Amino acid sequence: MNAQGTHMFFQQLINGIALGSTYALIALGYTMVYGIITLINFAHGEIFMAGAFVGLLLVATFKMNIFAAMVVSMLVCMVLGVLIELIAYRRLRKSSRLSALISAIGVSIFLATLAQMIFGANARSFPDDAFPVRQIHIGDADISTLQLLIIGVSALLMVALEYIVQRTKLGKAMRATSEDYNTAALMGINVNMIISFTFAIGSALAAAGGVLVGVLFNAVSFNMGLMAGLKAFAAAVLGGIGSIPGAMLGGLLLGVTEVMGVAAGYSSYRDAIAFFILVLVLLIRPTGLLGRKIQKKV
Amino acid sequence: MKKVTALLLAGMLAFGAAGCKKKEGGEAAKAAGDTIKIGFLGALTGDVAMFGKPTLEGMKMAAEELNAAGGINGKKIEIVEADNRGDKQEGASVTQKLISRDNVVAIVGDPTTGITKVAAPIAQKAGVVLLSAGATGPGVVENGDFIFRNTLLDSVAIPACIDFFAKDLGYKKVAVVTSDNNDYSVGLSQTFRDAAKGKGIEIVADEKVKDGDKDFSAQITNIKAKKPDVIFYSGYYTEAALMMKEARKQGLKANIFGGDGLFSPKLIELGGTAVEGAMSALGFSPEQATPETAKFIEAFKKKFNGAEPGLFDAQGYDGVMMVADAIKRANSADPKVFKGELAKTKNFKGVSGTITIRDNREPIKSPLALLEVKGGKFVLKNKVPVKMD
Amino acid sequence: MTEFLQGLLSNINPYILQIIVNIGIGIVLALGLNVITGLTGQLSLGHAAFMSVGAFTSALLTIKLGMPITLNLLVTGAVTALVGALIGYPILRLTGDYLAICTLGFAEIVKVVFLNLDITNRALGLSVPPANSAIPMPFVVWGVAILAIILVSFVYNSRFGRALKAIRGDEIAAEAMGINVARYKVQSFALGTFLAGVGGGLYAHFISYINPSDFGFLKSIDILSMIVLGGLGSIPGAVIGAGVLSAAPEFLRFMANYRMLVYGALLVFMMLFRPNGLMGGVNFTDMVLRALGRKPHLKTVLQNREVGK
Known part of the structure; x- marks a missing residue:
């Protein structure tokens, strides 16, 4: 590999890691909700979109600082997430999982349409001065401060989440609920509260992701949730759905393979490459990279 | 077998019932009324x-x-x-x-x-x-x-402009970017490739994106390495604006040009200063307008x-x-x-x-206007007459 | 015959006819997925991909060979089933959501590959000439739909169908009972994708222009919604679900721009109030027989029981 090639490789690696951490950011919330109530929350992508719009509104209209806007957006989406769970999922907790899935799809169609009615069909962008982006040179390659921030935030959130789930009393209750809903309730755990809490955290993560990704790609649109949600879902499964470090790993791997595919000249197969890797990994490790082995009970 | 018969019956009933609703609205004289x-x-x-x-x-x-x-x-x-x-x-x-x-x-x-x-x-x-x-x-x-x-029409606009691009603007090395899931874009890129033949234009990069994509970093890194004079993008304004933002972030100086799909106030709204110099060929011009x-x-x-x-x-x-x-x-x-x-x-x-x-019911718009984004506005760069045969 | 059928059709408002045909196509697709997800319990999020394979195969058979529509649909179904079995063989080892994401991933791969193939004309898609058939297309669609209902009903009550139900209930128990789980799963997948392919072929010929982007994730979700809404694993459920959801966008048209908002909300509320689907837990045969007076109503049965005490 010549100098030019190495330079390209590093630049693309950085592109991939930055893209991957945006996937990871969304996948963290996805995997957490799944880990507790084994629901594929398709509306997660729409919460991500809602978070981006709330942030955009605050920054563009109310001239709020981007970080303040992010915090407000996280709070708004917490409420949104809890409401969605209360209205659309709670009653379906004991029904077939597919019913809850369809309900989630209904919520997602509803939210996307609502966003289109309010914000229009065209993409909108954050003001240029929303976040002071600077390029930092690492050797030959460039990375922007924003990309660094996203990588940092997703890593930080992963550690924080893992800490909450594994080390705190609340986390213990979450794990108990995830292990056995009924027994957990018998043990005096307020399972409804725990599940609401899970949705609140998951939605706050999605909102943070929405604002950061919205600023990074400079576009917020009503339909951004679908593809982001699918990719995040793929990332979560790749890492082993329900596993928090797995979501991070899955996101990064997906981002890097996608970008490397483009770097190798296969830009037209970009999405196919990502999903091909996913299928391949699952065939070798049927529960994802860091997923727990499913115990088949007889 | 009873079940099957019952189902068959139900299916036919449903078909029949729906079929009964025939002739609503009817063939009322189409041009009648006020x-x-x-x-x-x-x-x-x-x-x-x-x-x-x-x-x-x-x-x-x-x-x-x-x-x-x-x-x-x-x-x-x-x-x-x-x-x-x-x-x-x-x-x-x-x-x-x-x-x-x-x-x-x-x-x-x-x-x-x-x-x-x-x-x-x-x-x-x-x-x-x-x-x-x-x-x-x-x-x-x-x-x-x-x-x-x-x-x-794609087949008219691009060939008409290509001489101006190659000779007057002196573009030699072009990076072609196509939106893969957009029929307009796929068609326009092909037209461009055909029109560029024999005009001294070299296509140095051929990258694909998709409508709805938000991340263009990998494609731009690829393109930047090829040092093109200009990027030809055959898709629509949203992706064009986001792509140019990424290009400027990575320090790629080349401008973008494309068909009428790039013409929208949203291009400038989304792209800001990154789309300065972007060019679009279309049938009319807001400046020196008719x-x-x-x-x-x-x-x-x-x-x-x-x-x-x-x-x-x-x-x-x-x-x-x-x-x-x-x-x-x-x-x-x-x-x-x-x-x-x-x-x-x-x-x-x-x-x-x-x-x-024309006789084949295809439209011709002449003259074409080549617009350029300057100071956050579309301005007229050149008027190109279209040959009518 | 042809003239008679044509005459029959000309009495129907074309708009209504369009909706009726959409329902017919929806039924074929929903029944296919019902075999995979409803009967065998394997969640597939990529049914539209097989519809896509079918649509392009069928279109090409008409374009290149001018094949008569009945033979065309059979070949299309067979090709799609083969693709389905080839894909199904490795991935059906996966369970639950891992399988779901794999089918979704596969669907994305099919879409991207078709967008890059010359034979599918890339993003420009294919214009499909009218089907080579003496019978008008609406009758073909409904004929196929009724045949599909019969076929799937037959499968449900066969030894094969019972084995699939056993797999849905408990894979390990089914295996212990001597059912070759892997083989049955692939066979069920092949049957489901056969119908998806046929449905795709009908779609291609009725719509007359197809494009790889038509068969995206949302199309798969549409079909899945049909069977879950109708009642998972129920044949009348799949038929009714297909009917309701194929017609819903048109019936909701009076709401203008609020249409999709209401559609989304409706999905949620239907699930909340009938979590097992419209026909879930309803024995359709009994219901019809009761309505026809061939079987006593539940009320009378219960009353008789009271009397008997």
Whole structure:
């Protein structure tokens, strides 16, 4: 590999890691909700979109600082997430999982349409001065401060989440609920509260992701949730759905393979490459990279 | 076996019951009444609503203007709208509804080639004029003598501009970027490749993106390494704006140029300073505009609080105006009659350009305007005449 | 015959006819997925991909060979089933959501590959000439739909169908009972994708223009919604679900721009109030027989029981 090639490789690696951490950011919330109530929350992508719009509104209209806007957006989406769970999922907790899935799809169609009615069909962008982006040179390659921030935030959130789930009393209750809903309730755990809490955290993560990704790609649109949600879902499964470090790993791997595919000249197969890797990994490790082995009970 | 029989019975019942609803609306004389109905075919929700909505806005403006001036031949124009979500099955249903329920004499739309291709055979069979305000790909007007369009054709625009690019602007190394899931883009890129042959233009990079993509970092890194003079992007404005933001972030200085898909105030809104120097070839120019175009822009701004019209607004407006013009000349709102006049449209002073319908019912807009973004506005860079054969 | 059928059709408003045909196509697709997800319990989020394979195969058979529609649909179904079996063989080892994401991933791969193939004409898609058939297309669609209902009903009550139900209930128990789980799963997948392919072929010929982007994730979700809404695993449920959801966008049209908002909300509320689907837990045969007076009503049965005490 010549100098030019190495330079390209590093630049693309950085592109991939930055893209991957945006996937990871969304996948963290996805995997957490799944880990507790084994629901594929398709509306997660729409919460991500809602978070981006709330942030955009605050920054563009109310001239709020981007970080303040992010915090407000996280709070708004917490409420949104809890409401969605209360209205659309709670009653379906004991029904077939597919019913809850369809309900989630209904919520997602509803939210996307609502966003289109309010914000229009065209993409909108954050003001240029929303976040002071600077390029930092690492050797030959460039990375922007924003990309660094996203990588940092997703890593930080992963550690924080893992800490909450594994080390705190609340986390213990979450794990108990995830292990056995009924027994957990018998043990005096307020399972409804725990599940609401899970949705609140998951939605706050999605909102943070929405604002950061919205600023990074400079576009917020009503339909951004679908593809982001699918990719995040793929990332979560790749890492082993329900596993928090797995979501991070899955996101990064997906981002890097996608970008490397483009770097190798296969830009037209970009999405196919990502999903091909996913299928391949699952065939070798049927529960994802860091997923727990499913115990088949007889 | 009982079960099967019962099911069969149920299925047939359902079919029969639905079938009984026949002949609603009936074949009421299409041109009768005090209004002339023109249908809108396009998406008002879903991923392609950004093309459908402005088309409808333009159509409504045209109808308002015509009605304020007393209508056509004493009859008012009514726009019948229905959303098709950009879905082909729904596009077919809506077309049938407009024709058989609403008794429209003409349909303007769909702004996308795909649904136009689904709607065209239906309109042709029913004998209703379909004028697409946006379909650029092949296989549209071939459906028959009721089918028209008023867009600038890919096969005309790019070859007409290529000499200017190669000689006057001196572009030698071009990076071609195509939006893979967009038929307009795939067609336009092919046209560009064909037109560039023998003009001293070298295509140094061939990258693919998708409509709806947000991350272009990998493609831009690839392109940057090839050091092109310019990026040719054949898709629409949203992706173009985001791509240029990424290009400027990575320090790629090359400009972008493309077809009429790049022309939208949203390009500048989204792209900001990154799209300075972006060029788009289309059938009209907001600067040094014809009186018709200038009047339209002013009326549009007045109606939408100062917002600038885009390409689809203009084409939707022209669609209704062209149909109205043909109805007036034919002195009949019967599609079988006025389709002949529509086919004879010559040097029609539309707001999206001066339109002539050729013998094969394909439109020609001449002269072409090559626009450039300068100081956050589209300005006229060059006028290019189109050869009419 | 042809003229008679044509005449029959000309009495129906074309708009209504369009909706009726959409329902017919929906039924074929929903029944296919019902075999995979409803009967065998394997969640597939990629049914539209097989519809896509079918649509392009069928279109090409008509374009290149001018094959008569009945033979065309059979070949299309067979090709799609073969693709389905080839894909199904490796991935059906996965369970639950891992399988779901794999089918979704596969669907994305099919879409991207078709967008890059010359034979599918890339993003420009294919214009499909009218089907080579003496019978008008609406009758073909409904004929196929009724045949599909019969076929799937037959499968449900066969030994094969019972084995699939056993797999849905408990894979390990099914295996212990001597059912070759892997083989049955692939066979069920092949049957489901056969119907998806046929449905795709009908779609291609009725819509007359197809494009790889038509068969995206949302289309798969549409079909899945049909069977879950109707009642998972129920044949009348799939038929009714297909009917309701194929017609819903048209019936909701009066709401103009609020249409999709209401559609989304409706999905949620239907699930909340009938979590097992419209026909879930309803014995359709009994219901019809009761309505026809061939079987006593539940009320009378209960009353008789009271009397008997």
